[in-house]
Amino acid sequence: MDKILRKPVKPSDDDLDPHYGWGRALPAWGTMGVDFELRVDFDRLRRYRIGRAKQALENSKLGALLLFDVNNIRYVTSTKIGEWERDKLCRFALLPKGGEPILWDFGSAAIHHRLYSPWLLKEHCRAGVIGMRGTIPPAFGLMKHYAEEIASLLREAGVAKEAVGVDIVEPPMMFELEKAGLKIADGQQTMLEAREIKNVDEIALLNRAAAMVDGVYQQIYEELKPGVRESDIVANANKFLYAHGSDDVEAINAISGERCNPHPHNFTDRMIRPGDQAFFDVLQSYMGYRTCYYRTFNVGRATPVQYDAYKKSREWLDKAIELIKPGVSTDKVASVWPKAEEFGFPDELSAFGLQFGHGLGLALHERPIISRVISLTHPMEIKEGMVFALETYCPAKDGFSAARIEEELVVTDKGCRVISLFPAEELPIANRY
Numbered sequence: 464m465d466k467i468l469r470k471p472v473k474p475s476d477d478d479l480d481p482h483y484g485w486g487r488a489l490p491a492w493g494t495m496g497v498d499f500e501l502r503v504d505f506d507r508l509r510r511y512r513i514g515r516a517k518q519a520l521e522n523s524k525l526g527a528l529l530l531f532d533v534n535n536i537r538y539v540t541s542t543k544i545g546e547w548e549r550d551k552l553c554r555f556a557l558l559p560k561g562g563e564p565i566l567w568d569f570g571s572a573a574i575h576h577r578l579y580s581p582w583l584l585k586e587h588c589r590a591g592v593i594g595m596r597g598t599i600p601p602a603f604g605l606m607k608h609y610a611e612e613i614a615s616l617l618r619e620a621g622v623a624k625e626a627v628g629v630d631i632v633e634p635p636m637m638f639e640l641e642k643a644g645l646k647i648a649d650g651q652q653t654m655l656e657a658r659e660i661k662n663v664d665e666i667a668l669l670n671r672a673a674a675m676v677d678g679v680y681q682q683i684y685e686e687l688k689p690g691v692r693e694s695d696i697v698a699n700a701n702k703f704l705y706a707h708g709s710d711d712v713e714a715i716n717a718i719s720g721e722r723c724n725p726h727p728h729n730f731t732d733r734m735i736r737p738g739d740q741a742f743f744d745v746l747q748s749y750m751g752y753r754t755c756y757y758r759t760f761n762v763g764r765a766t767p768v769q770y771d772a773y774k775k776s777r778e779w780l781d782k783a784i785e786l787i788k789p790g791v792s793t794d795k796v797a798s799v800w801p802k803a804e805e806f807g808f809p810d811e812l813s814a815f816g817l818q819f820g821h822g823l824g825l826a827l828h829e830r831p832i833i834s835r836v837i838s839l840t841h842p843m844e845i846k847e848g849m850v851f852a853l854e855t856y857c858p859a860k861d862g863f864s865a866a867r868i869e870e871e872l873v874v875t876d877k878g879c880r881v882i883s884l885f886p887a888e889e890l891p892i893a894n895r896y
Contacts, residue, residue, distance in 0.1 A: 492671055494708040507662070508664040516538060525627065527622055528628045528650045528654065529556075531630060534824075534825040536554055537825055538658055539558055546710065554566070561621075565587040565589065567590070567592075569592065593633065601639075607639050614645055628649060629650050661849070661850050665824065669824075669873075672754045678707065683758075688894045696715075696717050709747045709748065712746075715743065716742075716757075719735055723741070737896070744757045748825075752825065755823060755852045756869055761890060765890060766859075775857040776866040777866075777887070783855075784853060784870065792845070796820065796833050797838040800835060806856075812836060815834060819833065821833070823852055850873050870883045871883040
């Protein structure tokens with residue numbers, strides 16, 4: 464019985480179908496599992512993700528994928544050992560063409576996954592570590608040991624003569640892989656191809672994550688008043704998100720008053736004052752699926768130039784949203800945004816990220832990337848099942864205020880659905896005088 468339960472799950476054609484029925488509202492399920500309705504089907508989610516990764520590998524010229532990026536490891540193995548691992552390079556996974564994923568894990572986590580991750584083969588859950596960003600010296604020999612082990616496994620799989628796609632790697636590990644006779648190539652593009660189309664479960668998780676941010680913005684709207692600091696708002700937002708099931712509050716940007724222009728992308732202990740324009744971005748994840756969701760407010764009152772900046776930012780965003788549907792290329796979207804010089808920047812690179820679009824999933828930035836810097840000469844096709852954010856920024860003529868708005872979108876068969884629902888059609892005035 465144990466062997467039967469621990470066979471790797473196989474995706475069916477239904478699991479891999481990227482098309483959905485869009486006739487009903489997208490669900491924003493609660494965090495509990497229940498017996499009376501089918502919420503997120505995590506078995507289907509796991510089958511979909513490994514199926515997409517295998518298909519992308521099959522479509523590529525690679526013989527295997529060697530993954531150190533925690534988002535790719537989670538996508539392929541459906542394992543996660545805490546947000547602390549994100550910048551450690553302490554875990555890795557190998558997916559050979561035609562094979563099942565092999566995971567080298569941090570110490571006892573390998574034993575845990577043998578017990579609690581039956582979608583992985585027991586013998587493929589291994590303990591292992593290489594460099595931890597150089598803190599384990601390459602001279603110690605772990606990199607050499609695992610490079611030779613990986614090469615041996617690829618020979619067994621019959622793909623050792625084909626290129627190995629690597630996403631991110633410590634340079635000494637790449638050198639050892641080459642010494643072991645392996646040809647190293649870029650694997651990140653293959654994984655991004657796999658991850659760009661979301662299934663119904665991923666979309667439900669992204670929608671739930673966005674619903675949590677809806678609640679954060681209601682809280683911010685109520686507490687945004689003179690005497691409150693940017694850092695107070697960030698602290699309270701963190702508390703709300705973790706209490707409602709967030710597994711990682713990656714960052715909360717809180718920017719007010721004279722800090723709005725130019726955009727600093729952070730928060731401080733600045734105290735909110737009457738008449739401030741203030742904007743916020745909430746970057747957090749639920750079950751690994753992330754949000755990027757800006758809103759702008761004014762405190763008590765707003766000036767004509769602050770209203771004007773908000774109106775322009777909204778117009779630029781709405782023009783882009785109107786274009787979103789399958790088959791449209793990203794250059795068409797970027798072309799409706801103003802040139803950098805038109806809103807006070809010397810060139811497009813200096814304004815990068817201000818009029819912007821980016822995919823959302825297990826990472827904050829997935830496909831597609833939409834920007835005048837990139838998209839006008841290297842466009843990508845927008846596809847059904849993509850989920851991404853569009854964000855715009857407009858500085859006010861007073862020289863220091865600015866408006867920043869962002870919407871998260873799901874691409875449907877005919878257009879798109881907005882899933883960031885806190886009202887943003889007009890400039891919200893918190894605690895109006």
